Amino acid sequence: MTTPAMSEYDWMELVSFDFRIEEGGFDSAYLSYPPTFEDPGLQTIAADERLLHRAVLGLQVELERWREVHFGDAAVLIDAHRRQAAQRREAGNVA
Numbered sequence: 054m055t056t057p058a059m060s061e062y063d064w065m066e067l068v069s070f071d072f073r074i075e076e077g078g079f080d081s082a083y084l085s086y087p088p089t090f091e092d093p094g095l096q097t098i099a100a101d102e103r104l105l106h107r108a109v110l111g112l113q114v115e116l117e118r119w120r121e122v123h124f125g126d127a128a129v130l131i132d133a134h135r136r137q138a139a140q141r142r143e144a145g146n147v148a
Contacts, residue, residue: 063090065134071109071116072131079106089138 059067066088073082083106088099098104109116123130 059095060091062134062137063092063095065130066090066138067109067112068116068119069131069134069138072127074109079109089142 067090070082070086070088073086076082077085083102088095088105090096090099098108120127
């Protein structure tokens, strides 16, 4: 399940970031685990804390729907995405 304007990777990056927000608040998530999107437009949004905060708030309905659909496997999916993101960083494949 993705939003039409995002790749699967970018959607999961947003989902992962949203879970980080839930764990420690937006400021902590932004400082410690900022999202690394593929899409240049999303990269621009992620570079500005206020824009990213508004974007996350604007997608809360979709994020909550994802949580409902993936209630039983959310942790597995997020962990898999975080491993993939780490491998990309290690390989130098980050935008």
